Each structure stands twice: as structure tokens, then as C-alpha cells.
Amino acid sequence: MLDGMALALGAATGSFLNVAIHRLPRGESVVAPRSHCTTCQRVIPWYDNIPVLSWILLRGRCRGCGEPFSIRYPIVEALTGVMLLGLSLQFGWGIGLAFAFYFACSLLVVTWIDLDYRIIPDRVTLPGIVVALALALVSAWSAPPEVRWAPLQSWAVGTLVGGGILWLVAWGYALATGREGMGGGDIKLLAMIGAFLGWQGVLLTLLLASLIGSVIGVGVMLARGGDTRLAIPFGPFLAMGAMVSLVWGDGIIRWYLSTLL
Ligand SMILES: [Zn+2]
Structure with missing residues (x-):
């Protein structure tokens, strides 16, 4: 039912x-x-x-x-x-489901629009960062007092790490190749993902997106005869990586740490 x-x-x-x-x-x-x-x-x-x-x-x-x-x-x-x-x-x-579903819907919208137009609208990502802040405030309010600062910190650090990493990558790529490989839309998308998932989740997202993107990208590149330019937008891969991180992220990170240590 x-x-x-x-x-x-x-x-x-x-x-x-x-x-x-x-x-x-x-x-x-x-x-x-x-x-x-x-x-x-x-x-x-x-x-x-x-x-x-x-x-x-x-x-x-x-x-x-x-x-x-x-x-x-x-x-x-x-x-x-x-x-x-x-x-x-x-x-x-519960309230957690509402936020998770909002996040997932934003990722779905971003994926289709990026595939169609190669843009990621600010009207999805920027409100997402604000909604994630609301989630952090709700969590901080309902959590025990000793961890009251943690969700807000996770939101702030996640947003900065998410936005910062791709900004650095985009800057480095442009410096090395003289071409623009990644748009500001991707940077704001990863900032939103960091706002929701924290810095661990955003790093996992980036790792997964790169893995999925490499596999599909190499396939497309081979099919098109070796054009090394980004043939497909990165946004959908980020969205896929973020969905996996949202649902299985904690398990994956725990498994990774346990094999590492
Ligand atoms: Zn009609």
C-alpha cells in the first residue's frame, strides 16, 4: 500500500x-x-x-x-x-526522505537538461544548496547537543570542497590545454552535491563519476575515431555518482576504509 x-x-x-x-x-x-x-x-x-x-x-x-x-x-x-x-x-x-527525494529529483532534472542543452541551470543547483542548508539546520536542531555543530559544518565544508575541486580542475585543464573543458554549471552542481552529501560524499561522487565517465567516454571516443575532447557532458555522470553516493555511500566508504586499514 x-x-x-x-x-x-x-x-x-x-x-x-x-x-x-x-x-x-x-x-x-x-x-x-x-x-x-x-x-x-x-x-x-x-x-x-x-x-x-x-x-x-x-x-x-x-x-x-x-x-x-x-x-x-x-x-x-x-x-x-x-x-x-x-x-x-x-x-x-520521514523528513530525511523528503530531502533525499528533492536531491534525487534535482539530479534527474540536471541530467536530462545537460544531455539536451549542455547546460546545468543555476535555477536547479543554487536552490539545491539552500535546501541542503535547511536539511543541515533540521539535522542540527534534532540531533543530540554534542553534535549540534556537525551538520552545518558538513554542509559548509561539502559545498566548498565540491565547488572548489572542480574549479581547480577546470582552471588546471584550461591552463594546460588552452581549452575550456568544464563549465561553471558543473562546478555549481558539485557544490550542491557537496552541500547534501558532505566532503566524503562529494569525493566519492567525483571518483564514481570519473569511473563511469571514463568507461563510457572511452567507448564513445573509440566509436568516433579518437577525438579527445569531452564528447559527452559531465553533469549526468556527476548525477549518477551522486545517486550511488546518496544510497550506498556510507557502506562504500566504510568498506574502502576497512580494506585500507
Ligand atoms: Zn496538440
């Missing part, structure tokens, strides 16, 4: 994420106007806007003009539903 609710609530959120993914890069408002067909401008009524189901029932077409709607809409909805279900199983229902 609770699992079904997580799926449905997640999918409904995914429906909103679709709007955000479509409108944020265009600098449009994510709340107004109501969802409409981009071809015939027909406002989509609620019964045609039920996550995943409506897309299947309408066979992926607008009821007004028959224009096909991208398969990405139901995919994002289903993915968001599965994400909330998975996170609820991991974190249980």
Missing part, C-alpha cells in the same frame, strides 16, 4: 519534473501557464495528464492534434516513481 503510494506520488512528481526539464532551459516559469500541447496549444486536462497511464491510453499522442508526445515523458515519470519507492525503502518515511 505504502509502496504503491510511493510509486504514484513519485510518478506525479515526475510529471512536474517533465515540465521543469522542458521549461527551465527556456527561462520559462515552471508553474504557469498550465501544461499544454506545444503544437496546438491545447491545455492538457487532468485526465490526459495522469502519469504514464495517459501516455499509454493516448498512445503517446495529443488528443487535440495527434502530435506525438516524446516517450521521455512516461520514462521520466516511471523513473521518478521508482526513485521515490527505492528511497523510501532505504530511508523510511
